[in-house]
Amino acid sequence: MPKPTDSPPLAGRRAQAARNDATILAAARAVFLDDPKAPIAAVAERAGVGISALYRRYAGKEDLLRTLCHDGLLRFVAAAEEAAAEPDDWAAFAGFLERVVDADVHSLTVHLAGTFTPTEEMGRAAVRANELVDGLVGRARDAGRLRPDVVTQDVGLLLEGCAAIRVPDPDRTRQLRRRHLAVLLAGLAVPGPPLPGPPPGVGEFDWRWRPKQ
Amino acid sequence: MPKPTDSPPLAGRRAQAARNDATILAAARAVFLDDPKAPIAAVAERAGVGISALYRRYAGKEDLLRTLCHDGLLRFVAAAEEAAAEPDDWAAFAGFLERVVDADVHSLTVHLAGTFTPTEEMGRAAVRANELVDGLVGRARDAGRLRPDVVTQDVGLLLEGCAAIRVPDPDRTRQLRRRHLAVLLAGLAVPGPPLPGPPPGVGEFDWRWRPKQ
DNA sequence: TGAGGAACGGAATGTTTCGTTCCGTTCGAC
């Protein structure tokens, strides 16, 4: 029986700690997704660790929330980059939405806004995310697959709508979101009647990030 | 100059109190829509009254939340009844969604669930609401306007998605929701590719109302 | 193999938030 000595050691105190890093962040994601005002103790309980395991890693609640949100932003960017690699313009657009909805990454960057002061690096990531989405929307629209009156900011509305769907079972939640997304994609494809009202503008959704109160 | 002596007198202590009834309920709606965990003092402040004006009317926070939710349920039913009067099957369905989205009535009955123990009367109203929606969906589907694989419970998903859209300005919020709803309606109309996954079931959305924890 | 300390669990603490009560005041009703 060979003893595993690979790069990620499976036993030992350091390994346990490294694994806790991920466990805690995952628990925090689940907890704050469920209730943005949840106490920090709920995260510890969900992760199955003590409170000190949290404070060893993060300076405080705000630091945890910031890290969590930053992580979500990076996942968002990664999803957009992966989807952009798809050659078919519509598949790239639809695949992007599916990835983001499946990963439940949008609510993280939205419902936690205002609970911490963002870093400059997060600002850069947000700009990059916006550029990527803009590219995907542009491709699908230029290819004549996406209705021409859809703007980049509409994607935020879609994602927020999908993220609002939630049932106790995570798998079922994903299924229902996909179903909802399918309706949206059907409504997004050409042809269709013109959309009412002025389209959402660029500066219309960063109010969550502006100084609190 | 004739003196108004009609049924709702515009001056006097009683009249002021009667007006406060509505003011307080409206303030509570706005506050708890914005933050389901908001303190009661926030409602008083928003309504421009003291705290005692609240406690004169409601036994406590739970009583206020229950009343608020009950009120929302009644508005929901009223919207469904009004919409059902429309002869065109699709217009009835679409009009219903527009009314509920405009009145922002769905989030009230959803995000407040679990914060109070519901009354039997609310249960009856909920059943009635479900029957009405069922009727509207059935009409639109039987008329061949609504895609046949849409079930009544899908409406809950749509409404939740629309309600999740929120910007500081209420009017703009309504515009954006209408825009989002237009995409959804376009995706809901026949024809369209089949929707993925098993459709939502009847008992899949009352988990919010089941005993807390 | 033994000492040192990284990692941790969870009780303790101090503070803030919040629901509710209480009291003094106002002013229309009768």
Place this chain on the structure above:
DNA sequence: GTCGAACGGAACGAAACATTCCGTTCCTCA
């Protein structure tokens, strides 16, 4: 002119919560 309904807001007590602290475990490294 008197009574009390309606009210504003301070005061109170309890609960929630972020953070700190201390004792324990057990890997790590020499």
